[in-house]
Amino acid sequence: MKELGIRVVRVAKEQLDPVFTTNLLRLLKFHSQTSEAAPHIQAELLDAYCEALKTGRPANLVINDFVRAGVDSDECRRVLFEGIWYRKVRIDLFSGWMIDHPMIPERRDPLVVYGHLFTR
Secondary structure (H helix, E strand, C coil): CCCCCCCCCCCCHHHCCHHHHHHHHHHHHHHCCCCCCCHHHHHHHHHHHHHHHHHCCCHHHHHHHHHHCCCCHHHHHHHHHHHHHCCCCCECCCCCCCCCCCCCECCCCHHHHCHHHCCC
């Protein structure tokens, strides 16, 4: 890495927020599973999740609405996790969250909190 001019920073697990790392690991499990729902369904789901985030509505209620409309529940979950991973649904990754509880809006941006690890 040194030959390529890439800065290497050693980070121990203990230096990272444990709730944050747990949330990232949870999201990472879904990272390889991209949604196969039609693009308009994905967009509608993302809009519904963002609205639920603002209003304090749990994600499982959004999922239930879409399941009643014929969308597969696993697809709904994939879109949610993908949306969080790609920062389209900005939940607080430093707080624990469950699908049947209101999502907490992002309070601290992980890229700001840990940005110093990525500077050159």
